[in-house]
Amino acid sequence: MRTKPVLGILTWREGKRFSEPKYLRRLVLAGQRLGAETFLFSHQDVNSAEKKIRGFVPVKGGGWESRLFPWPDVVIDRYRKRVDTYLRLRHSGLFQFANSPFGKKWRVTEMLAKEERVKHWIPxxxxxxxxxxxxxxxxxxxxxxxxxxxxxxxxxxxxxxxxxxxxxxxxxxxxxxxxxxxxxxxxxxxxxxxxxxxxxxxxxxxxxxxGLDLELVPDRVADVRLLIQKKGDGEWDVTGSGVRLGPAGSSISNLHGGGKPISFSAFMNKCFGEERALEIHQECQHLAHEVAVVLEQKFGRMMEFGLDVGVDVLGAVWLIEVNPKPGREIFSQMGDSQTYAEAIARPVSFALHLVSASGSEENSDPKQGRE
Ligand SMILES: Nc1ncnc2c1ncn2[C@@H]1O[C@H](COP(=O)(O)OP(=O)(O)OP(=O)(O)O)[C@@H](O)[C@H]1O
Ligand SMILES: [Mg+2]
The missing domain is CATH 3.30.720 (Signal recognition particle alu RNA binding heterodimer, srp9/1)
Structure with a gap:
């Protein structure tokens, strides 16, 4: 009998170089804090014949150490490169994943544009x-x-x-x-x-x-980044949102392209007044829930989405893009450390929920499990 649940986080690595080391370090620590044996691994760390797995955990003061771990009960897929070795592992049926593989941008947009529940938000x-x-x-x-x-x-x-x-x-x-x-x-x-x-x-x-007219500030584009995640009870909830304001003369708002993060309510209150800003916020929340439900019906169980949402100069709300493996740095960059911490803890809480659900037969759904 195992004493602790075991969570694996699948990601890219080369030597001890990982993608997103800052986020993944915090994710492993959150897992440990919430009582799970938690580690990172990549495709080359899995010995399926002997059912052995090498995992990496952060060392105090920086760096990573590795050792053999028990086979994970649930795996969070955070691999962001579409390389063959990853895709083979992803479809191998070796693990129970918290999040299913997702479609390409065009297929997702095409599918959402046909769905009665969400099509009015799709450009x-x-x-x-x-x-x-x-x-x-x-x-x-x-x-x-x-x-x-x-x-x-x-x-x-x-x-x-x-x-x-x-x-x-x-x-x-x-x-x-x-x-x-x-x-x-x-x-x-x-x-x-x-x-x-x-x-x-x-x-x-x-x-x-x-194209949406997102010039809520003259000569700049602003859009909303919204994070919707499953909680420890398995239900969807919007963890937080923020506005990204692109630099002058830019066609995009992305933070990597010089965009600045701003609090949703501070920005929208100024543009539309408090009452209208609240309505816009509610519509964004509604959109996020509908989109999550529709996408999950199509792609199988999902864990979180980062939504790029456009609010045009008339206050109309649009879905620009869905990210199935979203960043959450907007919250730390806005100085909202509480939302940032929550955004990191939620995937772990949800994965633990899956471990306990698959432990009790009543709750386990064979369709939703291994893939
Ligand atoms: N149809 C559109 N109308 C107005 N602005 C748009 C539109 N499409 C994209 N943009 C602007 O460009 C930005 C980037 O577009 P998008 O999110 O589609 O691609 P990306 O950011 O390159 O992809 P990813 O989010 O996967 O990294 C948006 O956040 C938005 O500011
Ligand atoms: Mg984007």
């Missing part, structure tokens, strides 16, 4: 092909073009119809700002064709999306 989106930008510009004064497999705001352009010309603003792969003014929709089509060719990642596609 019109099509896969890029010749003529699509021109067609989208017929109906929308702002259009975004972005890679279907991009991250961190890279290779995203915003096209704005302004009287007799078009202004294009974007970020290239290195997040440097790009700006140009063009006289006709044909020249925009041509410019974008070249952009897509040059910025393409592997064999990935690009999306053409209805």
């Amino acid at each position: 019109k989106t099509v896969v890029y092909a010749a003529g699509k930008v021109k067609a989208m510009l017929k109906h929308h004064k702002i259009v975004y073009v972005k890679p279907g497999n991009g991250t961190g705001g890279r290779s995203i352009v915003k096209i704005m119809a302004q009287g007799d010309h078009f202004l294009i603003r974007g970020r290239n792969r290195r997040l440097s700002q790009v700006e140009t003014k063009l006289g006709s929709v044909e020249s925009v089509e041509k410019w974008i064709r070249r952009w897509v060719r040059e910025q393409r990642i592997g064999d990935g596609n690009f999306l053409v999306q209805q």
